[in-house]
Amino acid sequence: MDAEWRRYCGSRWQGIDEQERRGFGHIPGIRESFRFCQRKLGSKDEAVFEQLSAHCSTQKDPKAELDFKQQGNARFKAKDYIQAVALYSKGLRHSSTQSPQAAVLYANRSAALYHLQRYQECLADIRRAQEHNYPRELEHKILARHASCLHHLGVPDGAYDKRSRGNLSDGGGQGPCSTALPSIQTHSESQDPPSARGKASAVPGEVSPSIALHSDTSRGRHMIATEELRPGEVLIQEEAFAAVLIPEEGRRESLPNEDLHCHHCLGQAELSLPCLSCSFSSYCSELCRHHAWQQYHWLECRLGGLLLALGTFAHLALRTVLVAGMQEVERAQRLGSGSDWWPSEEQSKREDPKHTIGQAGCSGTERFSGASGGMPRDGLSRYQTIHSLLTHMEQQKPKHRFLCGFTAAAVCCEIKRRGLELQMVSEELETQSAQGQRLSILGEALLRHMLQLECNAQAITVVRDTASATCSVAGVGNSHVAEMEQVRIATAFYSGVSLLNHSCHPNTSITFRNTSINVRASQRIPAGQEVLHCYGPHWSRMSVKERQRALSLQYFFQCRCTACVSEENKEAGMDSLVCQFLCSRCGVTLQDSEEAHCTCSNSCCGHMVSKQSLIQQVQEIRSQMGNARGLSAGHPDEAFRLLSKCQRVAQNLLSSHHPVQGEIEDCLAQVYASQADWTAAARHLGMSCDLVRIQFGDRSVELGKQLFKLAQILFNGHVVDEALSVIEQAECLLSLHCGAEHEMMIELSEMKSCLQTLPSQFPVSP
Numbered sequence: 071m072d073a074e075w076r077r078y079c080g081s082r083w084q085g086i087d088e089q090e091r092r093g094f095g096h097i098p099g100i101r102e103s104f105r106f107c108q109r110k111l112g113s114k115d116e117a118v119f120e121q122l123s124a125h126c127s128t129q130k131d132p133k134a135e136l137d138f139k140q141q142g143n144a145r146f147k148a149k150d151y152i153q154a155v156a157l158y159s160k161g162l163r164h165s166s167t168q169s170p171q172a173a174v175l176y177a178n179r180s181a182a183l184y185h186l187q188r189y190q191e192c193l194a195d196i197r198r199a200q201e202h203n204y205p206r207e208l209e210h211k212i213l214a215r216h217a218s219c220l221h222h223l224g225v226p227d228g229a230y231d232k233r234s235r236g237n238l239s240d241g242g243g244q245g246p247c248s249t250a251l252p253s254i255q256t257h258s259e260s261q262d263p264p265s266a267r268g269k270a271s272a273v274p275g276e277v278s279p280s281i282a283l284h285s286d287t288s289r290g291r292h293m294i295a296t297e298e299l300r301p302g303e304v305l306i307q308e309e310a311f312a313a314v315l316i317p318e319e320g321r322r323e324s325l326p327n328e329d330l331h332c333h334h335c336l337g338q339a340e341l342s343l344p345c346l347s348c349s350f351s352s353y354c355s356e357l358c359r360h361h362a363w364q365q366y367h368w369l370e371c372r373l374g375g376l377l378l379a380l381g382t383f384a385h386l387a388l389r390t391v392l393v394a395g396m397q398e399v400e401r402a403q404r405l406g407s408g409s410d411w412w413p414s415e416e417q418s419k420r421e422d423p424k425h426t427i428g429q430a431g432c433s434g435t436e437r438f439s440g441a442s443g444g445m446p447r448d449g450l451s452r453y454q455t456i457h458s459l460l461t462h463m464e465q466q467k468p469k470h471r472f473l474c475g476f477t478a479a480a481v482c483c484e485i486k487r488r489g490l491e492l493q494m495v496s497e498e499l500e501t502q503s504a505q506g507q508r509l510s511i512l513g514e515a516l517l518r519h520m521l522q523l524e525c526n527a528q529a530i531t532v533v534r535d536t537a538s539a540t541c542s543v544a545g546v547g548n549s550h551v552a553e554m555e556q557v558r559i560a561t562a563f564y565s566g567v568s569l570l571n572h573s574c575h576p577n578t579s580i581t582f583r584n585t586s587i588n589v590r591a592s593q594r595i596p597a598g599q600e601v602l603h604c605y606g607p608h609w610s611r612m613s614v615k616e617r618q619r620a621l622s623l624q625y626f627f628q629c630r631c632t633a634c635v636s637e638e639n640k641e642a643g644m645d646s647l648v649c650q651f652l653c654s655r656c657g658v659t660l661q662d663s664e665e666a667h668c669t670c671s672n673s674c675c676g677h678m679v680s681k682q683s684l685i686q687q688v689q690e691i692r693s694q695m696g697n698a699r700g701l702s703a704g705h706p707d708e709a710f711r712l713l714s715k716c717q718r719v720a721q722n723l724l725s726s727h728h729p730v731q732g733e734i735e736d737c738l739a740q741v742y743a744s745q746a747d748w749t750a751a752a753r754h755l756g757m758s759c760d761l762v763r764i765q766f767g768d769r770s771v772e773l774g775k776q777l778f779k780l781a782q783i784l785f786n787g788h789v790v791d792e793a794l795s796v797i798e799q800a801e802c803l804l805s806l807h808c809g810a811e812h813e814m815m816i817e818l819s820e821m822k823s824c825l826q827t828l829p830s831q832f833p834v835s836p
């Protein structure tokens with residue numbers, strides 16, 4: 071939820087008199103909770119919605135269009151083509167469908183792409199410029215560029231020319247962007263990513279026949295291996311039921327999420343196609359734009375600013391309803407009615423331990439069937455599975471329930487105010503439910519999903535090569551080594567994965583490809599063992615106390631996983647992070663305590679330090695490392711100076727195996743690599759690998775990623791034998807966690823085949 075909106079809801083909650091607030095605390099049902107919030111919503115609130123929407127406006131603005139164009143032109147003149155492309159793309163989001171400016175922006179972007187030698191993309195933009203009626207008197211310019219592109223691509227002039235002219239005459243008459251509903255032009259969209267092409271026919275999910283859905287009182291629904299699972303075996307492959315991109319505008323220096331990814335399939339979409347009606351959404355292809363519009367964007371587009379102001383959970387709740395369709399939502403509510411504390415499935419299960427989910431004839435163990443489209447064969451559709459996820463109504467604080475309910479009421483209110491209510495409902499539903507009921511069906515569903523998201527939202531992450539992003543934005547050529555950062559780009563609902571229980575030491579790994587998730591066995595899982603994944607608190611990153619706290623606060627359960635049990639019994643596990651700090655007086659490690667302070671473990675010293683100050687000092691080191699990275703290309707000496715200062719501070723502050731020590735080594739390797747000093751880079755990266763091994767373990771994905779970087783450096787340094795051996799180790803780990811198709815795996819295999827053609831004692835070249 072967005073901070074400003076949260077504050078406003080909080081003040082509204084405080085404004086309600088205490089007796090009424092207490093009464094709300096005792097309302098048992100979702101429907102009643104929603105109605106309470108709806109009644110609290112008045113015309114004064116509507117004025118606030120309007121303000122908030124205006125603040126995050128998604129309307130197209132001709133002034134912004136012109137502004138971005140001029141900024142783009144300035145960057146183009148300065149030969150900063152990457153920034154120019156980004157700025158032209160931003161301008162295009164503000165182009166209205168009939169704008170002659172759009173044609174100019176596409177043409178200018180094509181020029182920048184030409185200079186970046188991205189000829190295919192340049193050709194696509196030239197086509198778009200033509201489709202937007204690029205001025206005849208200037209057309210010779212883009213035609214000349216068109217011919218040069220073909221020359222560079224080695225395509226005989228005649229062949230391509232015919233095709234593109236054919237398109238021109240096809241599209242010329244209708245003006246493809248003149249209709250409200252985007253037209254699909256797959257025939258001319260040659261660079262659609264595979265994800266976008268496969269999207270329409272994609273199977274929603276596949277679950278391996280080797281795992282089965284069980285349910286019992288203590289664990290709820292969960293997954294069990296029915297036969298032994300091999301490490302690396304794919305267990306679940308599933309498309310998100312609904313996913314919403316997390317906007318980052320203003321929170322990042324480089325390109326934010328919304329400029330890098332398709333708002334429908336989340337694929338790479340740097341050269342995005344904007345929505346025809348708003349300035350926010352943009353897509354990787356005409357096909358994605360069309361699907362998004364058909365499924366949900368027709369409505370979201372008109373609520374634009376408000377959804378951004380209310381935050382991602384409200385947005386995802388609404389999208390889930392729109393993707394499912396109101397008819398399906400109404401059906402799910404009818405089936406589940408009468409038990410709002412728990413959806414009926416969960417309730418009956420709790421009351422009767424022997425109860426088995428689903429239709430007659432099912433045993434307690436149900437196999438998933440790939441043939442039924444990956445749907446759990448427990449009689450529930452994908453939406454019903456989501457609808458039946460726990461809301462934890464009884465544990466959520468009344469204030470939180472009010473925030474969600476009030477947000478749901480705000481969305482309903484805005485839909486009604488804009489007269490969009492009728493369009494949401496099919497005729498069949500219209501006859502079944504009375505007029506006023508439609509909005510309460512919607513409101514109830516929104517509140518339910520928002521409550522569920524607290525515990526069931528799945529973050530979609532990508533590994534972003536941040537080094538090349540920052541370097542290229544600064545216009546300083548290409549980086550030699552990937553600097554990988556796990557970035558959260560979207561929040562999603564998955565019906566199958568949401569059935570997996572948590573462990574702080576899970577036996578699976580997850581990876582994402584656009585909106586689809588892959589769950590793999592990360593170790594051998596014997597038949598009968600539960601398949602578990604980690605909700606966030608992982609044994610290698612948090613102490614048992616910290617994990618238990620986080621899990622019970624957010625997920626309302628006491629973790630009894632193997633890691634927690636053995637750590638509580640002090641058999642194993644990592645020290646609390648505090649124990650990895652050193653006393654500034656005597657250099658002995660500090661001791662954790664329940665208070666805000668911790669004390670030196672050396673009883674003769676007894677020095678006390680505030681935990682807050684320790685955290686701040688670590689943050690300071692990390693921020694200095696960030697600065698050093700930024701300086702590595704242009705001012706390496708300055709970067710080295712900063713890093714040796716970091717090392718000195720870390721040496722006195724942190725134990726030798728604190729994660730930050732490894733991060734500093736990694737950063738040093740990065741700067742040496744930018745100077746093409748591969749020997750030094752490899753030495754430092756080797757040390758960071760050792761620390762990652764200590765922190766995350768021998769078979770961790772983190773070690774795999776670090777070895778991947780080391781392989782790149784050894785490859786660049788032509789250290790053939792060592793590179794081959796590191797590649798082999800990296801492949802072994804990454805194939806297990808990420809699968810053979812992962813981009814890192816592909817790069818490793820390319821490096822390997824290249825190295826195998828070289829003599830093994832190749833001289834180390836600078």
Ligand SMILES: [Zn+2]
Nearest residue numbers: 332335354358
């Ligand atoms: Zn897409």
Ligand SMILES: [Zn+2]
Nearest residue numbers: 345347348371
């Ligand atoms: Zn739109």
Ligand SMILES: [Zn+2]
Nearest residue numbers: 574629631634
């Ligand atoms: Zn645990």
Ligand SMILES: [Zn+2]
Nearest residue numbers: 653656670675
């Ligand atoms: Zn001390």
